[in-house]
Amino acid sequence: MTEKILSERAERLLKALVERYIRDGQPVGSRTLARDTPLSLSPATIRNVMADLEEMGLVTSPHTSAGRVPTAQGYRLFVDSLLTVKPLRRNTVERLQKELEGAQVETGSLLQSASSLLSSFTHMAGIVMLPRREVCTLRQIEFLPLGGNRILVILILNDHEVQNRVIMSDRQYSRAELERMAGYLNQEFSGADLREVRAQVLASIEQARADMRSIMATALDVADRVFQQEADDDFLVAGQDNLLGYQEMADIDKLRQLFEAFNTKRDILHLLDRSIEADGIQIFIGEESGRAGLDTCSLVTAPYKVDDRVVGVLGVIGPTRMAYDRVIPVVDVTAKLLGSALSSE
Amino acid sequence: MTEKILSERAERLLKALVERYIRDGQPVGSRTLARDTPLSLSPATIRNVMADLEEMGLVTSPHTSAGRVPTAQGYRLFVDSLLTVKPLRRNTVERLQKELEGAQVETGSLLQSASSLLSSFTHMAGIVMLPRREVCTLRQIEFLPLGGNRILVILILNDHEVQNRVIMSDRQYSRAELERMAGYLNQEFSGADLREVRAQVLASIEQARADMRSIMATALDVADRVFQQEADDDFLVAGQDNLLGYQEMADIDKLRQLFEAFNTKRDILHLLDRSIEADGIQIFIGEESGRAGLDTCSLVTAPYKVDDRVVGVLGVIGPTRMAYDRVIPVVDVTAKLLGSALSSE
DNA sequence: GGCTGGCACTCACCTCTATAGAGTGCCAAT
DNA sequence: ATTGGCACTCTATAGAGGTGAGTGCCAGCC
Numbered sequence: 217m218t219e220k221i222l223s224e225r226a227e228r229l230l231k232a233l234v235e236r237y238i239r240d241g242q243p244v245g246s247r248t249l250a251r252d253t254p255l256s257l258s259p260a261t262i263r264n265v266m267a268d269l270e271e272m273g274l275v276t277s278p279h280t281s282a283g284r285v286p287t288a289q290g291y292r293l294f295v296d297s298l299l300t301v302k303p304l305r306r307n308t309v310e311r312l313q314k315e316l317e318g319a320q321v322e323t324g325s326l327l328q329s330a331s332s333l334l335s336s337f338t339h340m341a342g343i344v345m346l347p348r349r350e351v352c353t354l355r356q357i358e359f360l361p362l363g364g365n366r367i368l369v370i371l372i373l374n375d376h377e378v379q380n381r382v383i384m385s386d387r388q389y390s391r392a393e394l395e396r397m398a399g400y401l402n403q404e405f406s407g408a409d410l411r412e413v414r415a416q417v418l419a420s421i422e423q424a425r426a427d428m429r430s431i432m433a434t435a436l437d438v439a440d441r442v443f444q445q446e447a448d449d450d451f452l453v454a455g456q457d458n459l460l461g462y463q464e465m466a467d468i469d470k471l472r473q474l475f476e477a478f479n480t481k482r483d484i485l486h487l488l489d490r491s492i493e494a495d496g497i498q499i500f501i502g503e504e505s506g507r508a509g510l511d512t513c514s515l516v517t518a519p520y521k522v523d524d525r526v527v528g529v530l531g532v533i534g535p536t537r538m539a540y541d542r543v544i545p546v547v548d549v550t551a552k553l554l555g556s557a558l559s560s561e
Numbered sequence: 562m563t564e565k566i567l568s569e570r571a572e573r574l575l576k577a578l579v580e581r582y583i584r585d586g587q588p589v590g591s592r593t594l595a596r597d598t599p600l601s602l603s604p605a606t607i608r609n610v611m612a613d614l615e616e617m618g619l620v621t622s623p624h625t626s627a628g629r630v631p632t633a634q635g636y637r638l639f640v641d642s643l644l645t646v647k648p649l650r651r652n653t654v655e656r657l658q659k660e661l662e663g664a665q666v667e668t669g670s671l672l673q674s675a676s677s678l679l680s681s682f683t684h685m686a687g688i689v690m691l692p693r694r695e696v697c698t699l700r701q702i703e704f705l706p707l708g709g710n711r712i713l714v715i716l717i718l719n720d721h722e723v724q725n726r727v728i729m730s731d732r733q734y735s736r737a738e739l740e741r742m743a744g745y746l747n748q749e750f751s752g753a754d755l756r757e758v759r760a761q762v763l764a765s766i767e768q769a770r771a772d773m774r775s776i777m778a779t780a781l782d783v784a785d786r787v788f789q790q791e792a793d794d795d796f797l798v799a800g801q802d803n804l805l806g807y808q809e810m811a812d813i814d815k816l817r818q819l820f821e822a823f824n825t826k827r828d829i830l831h832l833l834d835r836s837i838e839a840d841g842i843q844i845f846i847g848e849e850s851g852r853a854g855l856d857t858c859s860l861v862t863a864p865y866k867v868d869d870r871v872v873g874v875l876g877v878i879g880p881t882r883m884a885y886d887r888v889i890p891v892v893d894v895t896a897k898l899l900g901s902a903l904s905s906e
Numbered sequence: 907g908g909c910t911g912g913c914a915c916t917c918a919c920c921t922c923t924a925t926a927g928a929g930t931g932c933c934a935a936t
Numbered sequence: 937a938t939t940g941g942c943a944c945t946c947t948a949t950a951g952a953g954g955t956g957a958g959t960g961c962c963a964g965c966c
Contacts (some may be wrong), residue, residue, distance in 0.1 A: 245958050258910050263959065280916045281958045358705065360717070368723060370715060372705070378713060380723055457820040460813060468811055475802040590929055603939050608930065626929045626946045910965075920955080928947085936939075 226265050231298040234286045238537055243283030288502040295499050295540050304545045316557050327452055330554045335455025337546045340534030345451040345488045347527040352410045357401050359394035369435040381438045385431050397428055453478050464512050464535045473509025483507040488529045491517040497544055502536045512536055516543050518551035522558045574610055576643040579631045583882055588628030633847040640844050640885050649890045661902050672797055675899045680800025682891045685879030690796040690833045692872040697755045702746050704739035714780040726783045730776050742773055798823050809857050809880045818854025828852045833874045836862040842889055847881045857881055861888050863896035867903045
């Protein structure tokens with residue numbers, strides 16, 4: 217793709233520069249770089265190289281007499297071909313695993329934990345997109361009468377997912393009536409796709425009285441709506457507060473934009489969507505995301521799989537100047553662990 | 562309690578000062594105040610009054626040559642006896658009501674809505690403490706077999722609350738077996754207190770085989786734990802981001818402290834607890850809260866009732882310099898509406 | 907050709923000073 | 937008791953000068 221344009225030496229210097237900048241957050245001067253790097257070059261030489269890098273758009277100086285700072289492109293090159301990722305310590309992996317397994321065996325809280333973990337391990341904001349579940353098979357349905365005309369619907373879907381909702385009916389139904397309805401649905405449709413079921417229920421007029429049919433349809437309807445909503449437009453964020461700590465977020469206005477983005481959700485979802493196809497870690501750096509408020513932020517994502525099928529994306533949002541070498545493995549491992557936790561559930 | 566120390570005139574001036582300061586956020590000078598108030602006094606006279614107020618600790622000047630600013634004590638006096646509350650426009654009440662009733666007939670999302678509404682109507686952070694439910698009667702319990710040794714427990718409690726959890730058993734149970742267990746529990750204990758039930762189940766050895774008893778106990782145990790957790794230490798916050806907008810929060814460190822307080826929860830809960838006994842609106846101003854990070858914030862709370870029993874508290878957190886006359890009725894009405902929504906549920 | 911030392915230059919940042927403006931405190935007069 | 941007047945205090949703002957970090961470029965060296 218990108219052919220080798222940079223000399224070995226230039227690459228090593230760029231790498232050293234980015235690493236240094238990530239560490240200190242200060243523009244890096246030629247002098248510092250000369251000391252930092254084992255190449256034993258004089259500052260003057262380094263200045264020449266820097267001038268080249270600047271021309272290529274990989275670094276800039278905030279003003280004539282400051283050191284150099286990586287640009288988005290510079291970071292890009294860095295993460296794509298220069299970065300050496302620190303493997304997680306065994307200890308850390310185990311802690312992650314324990315926390316995830318310790319979580320309730322319930323999808324919601326599992327995702328919540330994943331998000332919190334991402335946040336606390338990276339000290340940035342963790343983000344988990346809710347798993348998409350186009351296939352949604354009805355495994356079992358139950359109706360329980362509540363007081364008045366209210367009926368509790370319990371759906372077990374995809375073997376693991378439990379949903380319940382209260383629906384209103386126009387008259388009171390006995391326990392027996394409701395059991396008959398449930399029994400009918402279970403017998404006929406267990407294992408079928410939810411929408412399929414709803415369509416068939418609506419079609420098969422002769423099978424049941426109209427009012428009962430309407431209850432069943434309503435129940436399936438509700439379930440469907442819940443699912444759609446969850447699948448389409450939602451994600452969990454944890455530890456946004458961590459972002460307050462970074463000096464690149466010192467600008468209150470920036471912060472507000474960012475928090476707004478979390479609330480609007482649309483833009484972020486769009487980003488997450490883009491990375492759902494990529495097979496591994498994906499990184500969006502600064503302006504690459506396209507979203508205004510995110511221009512000083514990077515997003516590191518990884519899709520997670522259930523039974524070898526990608527069902528969602530998770531990741532971390534933080535300042536562009538983040539320790540990619542630490543963050544990447546955390547995101548990577550969390551995605552894998554979450555996947556397996558969801559599979560074995 | 563506080564006897565009338567202030568002259569009529571002093572009170573009117575203090576009121577005008579606080580109102581003006583709330584509007585503009587700038588220290589108010591004697592000149593401005595002279596123009597603002599219909600008393601037709603000269604600035605010099607007002608200066609004399611201000612000197613008195615300052616001595617009483619009701620106002621201060623940030624420096625020798627700035628106007629005056631209310632102190633916490635000044636705000637206190639203001640809200641306690643000077644404030645004229647603006648009634649909500651009928652329109653607003655209706656909107657609140659509609660939004661609350663439109664919410665799913667489910668406690669969780671209802672509280673969530675209340676919190677969001679508080680936040681969006683006041684442009685500050687909304688806060689809702691989860692209702693305490695010491696009484697927790699079992700209305701109905703159901704067991705459904707899932708794959709493997711997993712059993713889905715569905716509990717209907719207090720007529721409205723639905724909980725479900727998956728528990729593991731040591732062997733597989735048939736639907737019929739589980740139905741028998743549920744039937745037994747429903748028949749014997751429907752309407753009884755949850756803990757009572759658990760105790761009795763554990764005691765009554767002769768009624769069922771040991772393994773079944775253990776399943777029932779586990780189920781009740783789980784429910785109990787969930788309840789306890791929810792009741793004791795939780796509240797919902799919405800719209801914290803709104804706080805970013807206020808200039809008194811411009812200090813990033815302040816903000817961080819504040820957000821930390823939301824996460825730690827303990828201190829905030831303590832505050833909410835303090836106001837659960839008070840019958841009506843309660844207001845904590847600045848340092849009164851005792852919590853460090855909250856010293857530039859005020860908290861306006863109101864308890865909400867279900868069937869004439871106070872079950873929780875809700876309110877709003879914002880800068881001390883907030884429009885109390887607007888906020889108070891919003892909090893008040895929301896508390897009442899939430900109460901009635903929960904009652905009629 | 908590539909590397910280096912040297913030197914002039916630029917720019918952010920800090921401090922110091924001067925000035926304008928807002929508002930007070932106090933006093934003497936009504 | 938209230939008021940006008942006046943000196944005073946303090947902040948905010950702008951400009952001036954100094955400092956230091958770091959660059960760009962050039963001439964010399966390997």
